Amino acid sequence: MKLDKELVGASTSLLVLSTLAREATYGYRLIKAINKEADGLFEWQEGTVYPILHKLEKEGLVRAQWQTADTGRRRKYYYITAGGREALGQGVEQWERWHGMVMKLGEARNG
């Protein structure tokens, strides 16, 4: 099953921040990691991830740094900042509330 695009679109920043909270990484690896976690629910392309990374960087939620990857090549690594962790916590809390409400309404529908 593929998820609705709007549903995924509403949580893109959150997914990027939560992936970076686990480990700092660069764009290519980030796309691979998220698509692996998605397990076919959705598949992100470059055009989705890089603009989000640049936007988060401008907002100070992540910071970028050029460094040598384990492949020996220079890559632009993105690190989550303290502000990013705070935004992630707030975002997750909102999603939990939203999820709770949807589940409650779903249970009501099922009687």
Next chain:
Amino acid sequence: MDKKLSSETEAALRKLAREIGNSRGLDDDAQEELYGHLEDKTLGYLSGEDGITEADAVLLTREHFGDPGAFPEADAQVQAPFRSSVSLPRRLAAVAVLTLAVGAAASIARLIAALSMDTESAINYLGPRGWSLIWIVMALQAACILFMLNRWKARERRSQQLWYANRAPSFLAMVLFGMTIIVWCIPEVRLEHSIFAAQHEALIFSMVRMPNPILRTFVVIAPVVSVLFPVLWIWWGDCESVRVRSIVAAAVAWVGTSITVSIPSMLYGSPVFVVGDSTSRIEILPAMDAGAVHQAFGLTPEDVAGTALAMIVLRTVYAVALAVTGAVVYSLISLASRTVRHYGRIRWRPVAR
């Protein structure tokens, strides 16, 4: 993934990154990031089970990125004007500290120049060393400020730490106060009708009193450099979503700083290094003699009623006039820049006949 690509493949990927980057208006940093991504993508294809060649992998990568919509939002990001995440008051405090620090350094440079120069040369504009020193100091002042502001912007783009971003307001106020005192304490070099007066008297006296035709260029250079300072402030302030308010705030802040710095010398006088006909000395001039206003307008100290108020008023009018001119110049430059960018983005194609 750690396979080494051939130089031909790397060149092909560089070319592809440049093509995509140029078509989307990506800056160097984004193009470099894109190149890294293309490299990884190609290596990803190569590490697949099919065992394709590097040339095929490049073709696949090119095809993958051939879609013009591959980076639609990235395009918008790059074209968007720079927006600072640091509040406007902090940014203006930072540029005030920078301007004062550069001004202090310039004063010291002028002082050293005056001390190293023989009086006769200074008075009579002899030799190229004197006027070139003043020119260099004036140009360097503006260039240093522009360089530092650009550097701070670049640091912010890279989300690096900025000294003015998280400091307490009281700390910034203390630094500003300290810099004002330092600027006040550094003796100003003064000798009427000499190269050291050229910067101040350029508009009024240069044509008459400067025998050297090269020195007469000060008539143009001095006002241009004077306007450049408020332009730089306004450009630095204009990094917020509310453009007009930021521009006005930056212009007002520049006027405020300019007047604040000159008030102590108008009220209490200031040390002046006097280059005289017979001797050079440092004097602490009283308030009424500290300014050049009465001389510029051919007035005696008594004519200006023995009060610093007239000089402060004149100084304010002068600063406001410069700020307004700066805002107009900045708006024109901004308009021209937007027009050039707009026409630069249009893909010109021959008209089909």
